[in-house]
Amino acid sequence: MTFTASPAGMPAPARPLVSLRSVSKTFSNGTLALEHMSLDIGQGEFVSLLGPSGCGKSTALRIIAGLGAPSSGSLDWPTSMHDATGKAEPEVSFVFQEPTLMPWATVYENVWLPLRLRGISKKAAASDVREALAMVGLEKFETAYPRELSGGMKMRVSIARALVTRPRLLLMDEPFAALDEITRFKLNNDLLTLWEKFGWTVIFVTHSVFESVYLSSRIVVMAARPGRVFTDMGVEAPYPRGDEFRTSTVYNDCCRQASDALDAAMNASVPA
């Protein structure tokens, strides 16, 4: 069996990196974005949050990032140092759906930003910034401005900026949704290579079944209105995964099952 689906949730990893305990979020307009969401994210996992729009997957990611507190429930970081407000320490990095670069700053200055905000000078940050740029293959574009780069390259800069703080947890909110398929496949492969090499934990929000199966070690399918965990399933295909994985029967089976789970989640959601 290459694929396990257990609606009750995966057996919790020994020491989760972060746990959502019955987290609910109500927006100021009264929308119930998340209801009693509980989820353990184990160290080193690559978890995709997959679901229809309005299922609260981005909201969950933002709560984990510390952008907006949950209305009820709590967030636990069993293995990390966190302050009393529950805000994520800088060891958490976030990649937005848009590259979200400062247009007036060069590639170097954009990647330097997280370190600059911690008071690290441009010179002192140089080796870290160059290392992060090398990871995404943009070491030759230090002095370029964002407007001079393609969509894929902008996203690479955005990823380099997230990596420059050497995060333990990387939160990605549909980072490749706006890119063409060829660029997306390339960035998927590069992201997996980096993940295997550095052993971060990744939470990856997507609405693409194929992308989630290709990347993840675990897929959390969510249902909408209110947003909640619908199915929690493991993708038990070995890494490294390359282009041959995309054509394998394992991949196909996983895609079909994830797709079925997503359909079931859509049917369980109140129609938009």
Next chain:
Amino acid sequence: MSEILPAPASSATSSGSGFRRALGLVFSPTLVRILVPVLMLFLLLAVWQWYVVAHKVPPYILPSPVLVANALVKDWPILGAALVVTLKITFTALILALVGGVALAILISQSKWVELAIYPYAVILQVTPIVAISPLIIIYTPSTQVALLICAWIVAFFPVLSNTAQGLKSTDHNLLNLFELYRASRWQTLFWLRIPAALPYFLAGLRIAGGLALIAAVVAEFAAGSAGSGSGLAFRLLEAQFRLNIPRLFAALILLSVTGVLIFFATSLVSHLLLRKWHESALRREN
């Protein structure tokens, strides 16, 4: 390539484009952009001169261009001194408007309370015609110069304030989230995010304020009136009208126009230099 292609019966069009290409070699696009308006100017001046001479229009109705040029040279001691006065008022007002407008915009962006307390009154000050306020200002100020300065400042100040305030509020929400995620302080967010993001808005305000400062300096002098050594171009213009010295009136008018155009170019240049590397407004579209 073109030599290899068989020459078809397209000689008519190719000779047409060849002519255009030859013209392009002699006159670069930049040269054409300067040359055409200059030629137009000379044409208009020639027509004007011919009309005045041919119809014997008296100089107190419409002076010929030659007469105006004469006045410009002959009256330069008076007009030049007046120009300096007007320029002083304009630029002092503009600089104070930039400092005050930006400072107040930053204050407003940092506190909702300050915005609620101040912004409505800035609007009221702006929408009340300056000509209507100037008599009061003259009563309350020690000298006409100060009164003119205050008038010009009131007019130039608002576009800087409202544009900069708008810019400081229009920061990309994702970038704000990013700064929050990395625990940026209020000042880090202000100096490294909000202010650079507001720069294009501020510069648009600067271009408006530059023109308005000159206009307000002139309008205020019309309203306030001034005399003697401290009088600016507006007073000289009125004075020339009273004395039916119409050539001098035209000369003063030309000085004002040229000043306005130079201020516009200067502020546009500053804007271009500051934005050319990153902002869409300063970029050539590549298609």
